[in-house]
Amino acid sequence: MKIFTYSYSISSQRRKEREGKTNSQVYFASSAPLRAITLALVLLFGVFSAANAQKDSAFIKRVLPDTAKIKLNMDAVYNRPFLTVGKLPIAIGGYLEANTQYSATDGVSDDFSFQFRRFTLFFSSTIAKKIKFLSEIEFEDGTKEINLEFAAMDIEFHPLVNLRGGIMMNPIGAFNQNHDGPRWDFVDRPISATTILPATLSNVGFGLHGKYFAHNWIVGYEAYLTNGFNDKIISNTENRTSLRAGKSDPDKFEESNSGLPMFSGKIAVRNRKIGELGISYTTGVFNKWKQDGLVLDSKRSATAIAADFSTSQFNNRLYIVAEVAKVFVDVPSTYSQTFGTQQWGGFIDIIGTVVQRKVLGWEKAKLNLGMRLEYADYNIGKFIETGGNIADDVWAVVPCIAFRPVGTTVLRLNYRYQQQHDLLGNPPTKTGIIQFGFSTYF
């Protein structure tokens, strides 16, 4: 799923008008976040109205992507379509996704619903030579959740040594780093990537990343120290061990719950012909073991390891991406076995392009057929009382048809069949979901 990068440049005449608007808006906005959002929206509308009003294509310059450069999943944050507005030092971009779905579990239907899943804005700027900044704000389920997913600065000392600081995506698995909706032919994010590994996982911290190129090969690494998870990993209403529950801490950008940093690191290797393989690891203490100098509990760690693989073959007509992850959590033995000490899960997507040609004026429209297989076991272990297997698992198969008029936009039709076992391994609940939706960069 190659994503093309476009960049637009708009005449300075129009830019002046827009700057005028921007200033007056900023003047009225009171709080800082509000101001940022207002600025973003005004810029956006400015760009769109300008682009629409300006039919003369001479004002819009399209820059084709740099296909010569091979990229890793860890580059995904910068490898997105951005709009640059004249000489404004900031480039903006974003995507949105929405869908309609019909679902039923064991014959009990939730009927039809329309879902506005996400609206994400990113801003990037090159502050000076070799100093970049990028931020990403995500509005989830309408405006129920507003997350600052990324806001970091990168300083390049050498291709092998870049310093990153701020709020960043922890490099665990590939999906977490490369999760933009339009890149995927599936409406839902992979179960294991969101519930075993808790995409999107971002935290405040700093560290190093770098890359080494050699002929058809590229090797990249990332190593960061960030704030980590919190006690909710094993104290949550999901009633199971959950890194996802443990990341939702409103204070996580201010302080580390455990008072200790979490390490996350990744090594990825890519061959232009074969594909990319990544191995990642994160570990840290998640519980509030000490408060005001008093020790409340022993230090408890949460660790995840993940392997990811992706490849694109036959001229990008076949695309495969897979990720597996295992999680280890130090759950007190006197706590309930409802909360597992180990979990694992994974997914594989296989996507084939069956038609690629001009359709209704889109030069390289694609029709893709694909399939996702996914599994998650939330509790690896045996019951102390019986020695029997602790279940608490889920699997799903998701066939899809996706139409991509351009690389940055996808219309997708998915059917999900899913079976989920409870802790005791009772007969599974069976769920069927039909989804039709779109996702696009703008």
Add this chain to the structure above:
Amino acid sequence: MFVPLLIQIYDIMKQLILFANLFVLLVSCEKLVPSLPADDELLDGPVEGLTSAQQAIFLEGDAAFNNQVFTAETGLGSIFVATSCGTCHAGDGKGHPFTTLTRFGQPDTNGNQFLNQGAPQLQNRALPGFTPEQIPAGATSSKFTPPANTGLGFIELVSDADILAMADPNDADGDGISGVPNWKHIPDYLEELDNTISQNGKYICRFGKKAGAYNLLHQTVNAYNQDIGITSVFEPKDVYSGLETDPEVSTQVVNDVVFYLQTLKAPIQRNQDDAQVQQGGQVFINIGCENCHKQTLTTGFSSVDALSNKEFHPYTDLLLHDMGSGLDDGYTEGGALTSEWRTPALWGLGLSPNSQGGQYFLLHDGRATTIQQAIEMHGGEAENSNIQFQNLSQTEKDVLLKFLKSL
């Protein structure tokens, strides 16, 4: 000129067909999603005939019972056994050894001597940083596996007079069976039910393995407090500190859960018309099982029409029976002696594996892993019936088991 046009038209047709197919697919959604299992295969769901207002309360209770998971923040523990009702009562069916409760006390019926050491119930799990309870030296204990929660509203409405009519403390009829009710003092927050008969300030209790609970409110309040460590206005004492705390579950939620339990439907027998199932039912009566596992009881008046004055088939007499030394754990509750157990309802028996992880765990502590084993462990007052069972021909045993599995 002409050929490209044809190709163009053909292309457009293809697109249209594709979209028409998608449309058909979306319209036939219902066929593509998993269908509802038959009503008689499920234990959960409301009794038929509730008003829409009653269904709304049922749903509130359902959500509290199955989905409300307690955490340290919302009052869990500090010592506890599980985090929600639904953890132990999956699908409202029988529970698994993982969800077993341990109670401790002593062999005589003079009242529990270990109340100041956490009796009667052991909270064997604890929040991080806390230590779970241990059984004190000198105490005796027993393990209880969760029973199914279905049809309890009907059972609650059986009049005390009906229960007393089934009792035969001195075995006047000479059949070797001498069922007795569990007479107990009950907490002050419980109001006397319509059909209640009291004796020296004691009341007939009917819920639980030893019939230790008076009604569903009593059982629910105790479950919140003893199983999850959640206090309420009814039972404000925290299990860990022994001190009164602010209620951690609202009275509204407790009431909704009680209503939910009252209006859960009774299990529906499967294959009722099968000839072997019917023969098995006859064997069940012939060898004396029905003397305790009473087939038919009736409810008294209820403001919920769906429950009022109804005949139902739970296969229990709600009485305590001496089950012999094999099932004697040395633990008492109220007037129930160490070897005495309340006859469990057998309705829903065949669906047990659907909530017990694909297996049977029968009798009070789940020690029997097949129905046959459960019968063969019957002693005391049921000894005679057990011997008759063992003397049955294999075909008679088979039809009996088939009947039991149809329940």
